[in-house]
Amino acid sequence: MLKSMTGFGKSVSESSSLTVTAEVKSLNSKFTDIYCRIPKSLSFREIQIRNLLTQALERGKIEFNLTTNYSDVASSGTSINRPLVNAYMKDLKESADGFGGADATELFKIALTLPNAFNTEVASESQAQSEWQQILKTVNDAISECTTFRLREGAIVSDKFVEYIDKIGELLSEAEVQDKTRIPAVRDRLRKSVSELVGDEEFDKNRFEQELIYYIEKYDISEEKVRLRTHLNYFKEVLKEGNGKKLNFLSQEIGREINTIGSKANDVILQRIVVNMKDELEKIKEQTSNVL
Numbered sequence: 001m002l003k004s005m006t007g008f009g010k011s012v013s014e015s016s017s018l019t020v021t022a023e024v025k026s027l028n029s030k031f032t033d034i035y036c037r038i039p040k041s042l043s044f045r046e047i048q049i050r051n052l053l054t055q056a057l058e059r060g061k062i063e064f065n066l067t068t069n070y071s072d073v074a075s076s077g078t079s080i081n082r083p084l085v086n087a088y089m090k091d092l093k094e095s096a097d098g099f100g101g102a103d104a105t106e107l108f109k110i111a112l113t114l115p116n117a118f119n120t121e122v123a124s125e126s127q128a129q130s131e132w133q134q135i136l137k138t139v140n141d142a143i144s145e146c147t148t149f150r151l152r153e154g155a156i157v158s159d160k161f162v163e164y165i166d167k168i169g170e171l172l173s174e175a176e177v178q179d180k181t182r183i184p185a186v187r188d189r190l191r192k193s194v195s196e197l198v199g200d201e202e203f204d205k206n207r208f209e210q211e212l213i214y215y216i217e218k219y220d221i222s223e224e225k226v227r228l229r230t231h232l233n234y235f236k237e238v239l240k241e242g243n244g245k246k247l248n249f250l251s252q253e254i255g256r257e258i259n260t261i262g263s264k265a266n267d268v269i270l271q272r273i274v275v276n277m278k279d280e281l282e283k284i285k286e287q288t289s290n291v292l
Contacts (some may be wrong), residue, residue: 001151001154001158002154002155002161002242002244002291002292003147003150003151003153003154003242003291004151004153004154004156004290004291004292005026005028005029005060005150005290005291005292006026006027006028006153006290007024007025007026007057007060007146007147007150007153008024008025008026008146008149009023009024009141009144009145009147009149010022010023010024010142010145011139011142011145013134013137013138013141015130015131015134016071017070017071017127018068018069018071018131019068019069019070020066020067020068020134020135020138021065021067021138022064022065022066022135022138022139022141022142023063023064023065023066023142024053024057024062024063024142024143024145024146025062025063025146026057026061026062026063026146026150027060028060028289028290029059029060029061030059031059032057032058032059032060032062033060033061033062034050034053034054034062035061035064036049036064036066037063037064037065038065038066039066039067042066042135049064049066049139052139052140053143056143056144056146056147057143057146057150058292060292066135066139068135079118080112080118080119081116081117081118081119084116084117085108085111085112085117088111088114088117089104089107089108089111092107092111150292154242154292157290157291160283160287161235161239161284161287162236162239164280164281164283164284165232165235165236167280168228168232168254168277168280168281169229169232171273171276171277171280172229172232172277174273175221175225175261175273175274176225178267178270179221179225179270182219182265182267182270183216183219185267186212186216186219186266187212190208190211190212191208218264219264219265220264221261221264221265224257224260224261224264227253228254228257228258228261231250231254231257232254234250235247235250235251235254238250242292244292247288247291248288248289251281251288254284258274258277258281261274261277262274262275262278
């Protein structure tokens with residue numbers, strides 16, 4: 001199925017000690033541009049996360065945001081340095097007594113803000129691994145949701161593509177009808193012009209037919225019509241494959257045939273049809289820049 005480069009995914013997971021939130025946003029871009037915002041404590045995991053994003057989302061401007069919140073002090077591997085805090089409390093109390101005393105709770109709050117009031121302990125290997133598995137699952141869930149969003153948007157774009165291609169096909173049918181009357185009209189117009197210049201008596205029918213063949217070859221769009229119809233049918237086949245790059249290439253080929261028909265038209269009605277074809281083609285080109 002066709003994928004849009006526009007997507008969004010969010011996942012939140014909670015455990016007894018950790019809450020993880022992962023968000024993925026993607027927009028269209030010719031290249032893969034990834035912007036990661038992750039906690040400093042996980043900076044050594046950034047390359048791994050970037051690889052996950054690249055493999056799953058392929059291309060686009062991708063913004064990734066990861067936050068981790070620990071439920072309490074102990075679960076984050078941090079504990080109070082009790083001997084030092086007690087010493088701080090003793091010094092603070094002695095100082096406060098000289099000024100009339102102070103509430104123990106207030107002194108405790110002050111003590112916790114002083115240097116080395118907390119011990120940063122290294123979490124056990126099993127705890128660290130468990131937390132990383134939770135984080136990894138949350139990241140993958142957010143990516144999966146973003147991919148689902150992209151597929152949903154891609155389905156909408158596919159329907160639009162079919163609408164635009166069918167419209168060009170209808171216009172091509174109109175061009176084929178108009179083309180049947182165009183050459184006879186050119187013949188009559190040329191014959192009239194030549195007759196007015198040289199008169200009917202001096203009119204050389206053989207020479208006229210030779211000149212007419214030249215003009216018919218110059219204005220003939222038979223091959224362009226066949227190729228354009230072929231490109232339109234093939235576009236629908238590729239659409240089912242979900243190959244955005246090939247669709248972009250085909251849109252260029254379609255444009256080339258439409259332009260050639262326009263340059264050979266020499267007919268007001270046919271030129272108007274070509275203008276309408278180009279209008280539909282522009283809609284296609286706008287969308288091909290946003291699909292994978």
